[in-house]
Amino acid sequence: MPRPRLNEARTKIVATVGPACDSVEQLADLIEAGVDVFRINSAHGTIEQHAEKLANIREASKRTGFPVGVLMDLAGPKIRLGTLLEEPMVCSLGEKITFVRGTQIETKGELTSTYARLIDELQPGDRVMLADGTVALQVQSVTSSRAECVVVAAGEIRSRQGINLPGVKLSVAAMLPIDIETAIWAAQNEIDFISLSFVRTHEDVRSLKDLLNSYECRALVIAKIEKPEALNNLDRIVQEADGIMVARGDLGVEIDVAETPVAQKRIIATCKRFMKPVIVATQMLESMHHSQRPTRAEASDVANAVIDGTDACMLSGETAIGDFPQKSVEMMNRIMLKTEEACLNAQSTPFCNVDETFRVTQAATRAGIEVAEAIGSKLIAIATHSGGTAWVKSNTRSLIPTVAISDHLASVRRMNLFWGIEPIYCEDIEETSRLIEHVSRWARDQTENGEALIRPGDTMVVVSGNDIVEGADNVISIHTLS
Structure with missing residues (x-):
């Protein structure tokens, strides 16, 4: 049965494209397994390689008949190690390690960085985290050309691995020239979502939005929360962005890893308060890089994100470079389904407070849900050009199956990130009978185990957005399916 399907998880799945899944056939298999949005990570590859991935995604979408969304993830000012003299380099406890200016290393125990101003911005006492926090250094002294450090957490490092500087105020811009070039390419190629890494303030988000607006791009801007400064400015960032990603990889290094679960819950709750979609990302099914089954802790991690109210969960290396991309997607979908069945049915989710812009739409959507519940409707259908009414419905967390029909293909792709919404493309939605x-x-x-999920005689409540019916705001109607 082609997608969208009523018997799939309401929480959406974002999957990263990489060598393990970048052919048209593999991408089509992932769509059928449950992927709603594909992520292209601009930190790996050139714009020409991104274009090849995008072409394959579009072809896979065409083959499956499912208008999958595409998210371009801008790398941002990620600081990385330069080339090491030995691979891997073992960092022993108490060993002296030195960052030197420039790109050349002369002796063992020296490191370089892709960030030219690193030595200028380090001070004695600062922490330097390497290899996703597995190796930790403490700065002891700084001169004009060197920063002397001592290893306080031992381990191995490799060339080009990330450097995190918890608590260090950096002057680096939110977007590097390559990010701007990539964002312009994304705007010119109808990418649906563009995420900005290492956001610190709402001005970072505004700068990307202004750039996209200059190209008349309607892509939704997703702000990635992975810096302590972002947590300090969370409300303003959430209000400015179109959506949020809880980027737990760098966030768990920039703040105490013990604080990360609470930070995740706070970010999700803030997104719900401001009615913005939120994606939980990084290491969700990490062991499935090389295993066909996740650990129990990973299954619980996905389930807890669903219970907290995330709109989507993201797979990174599991699909990009893992041994079992399709099984990872299928497993995530299974965990989401079981969690929704067992937990969400027992919850009574209050309707969110929204600003005046959406008040009429929310009132009509709430009335449509109450009508559907009162008459036992099996389906709610939302007719929308932009997807706005579908987004308001998504935020109610109503469990009544919902399809959103739009005559704008870009809107259909964007609605793939909306919790509980199954988007469908239709050329003419203003003619009610059609x-x-x-x-x-x-x-x-729509069937499950050979049984029809919706039968002739079942009722359907249709909510038309305020841009569908001329001279009216939102319209609610009831129809009997033939």
């Missing part, structure tokens, strides 16, 4: 027939045909195909 819209009903289109949804009815789709509904007749």
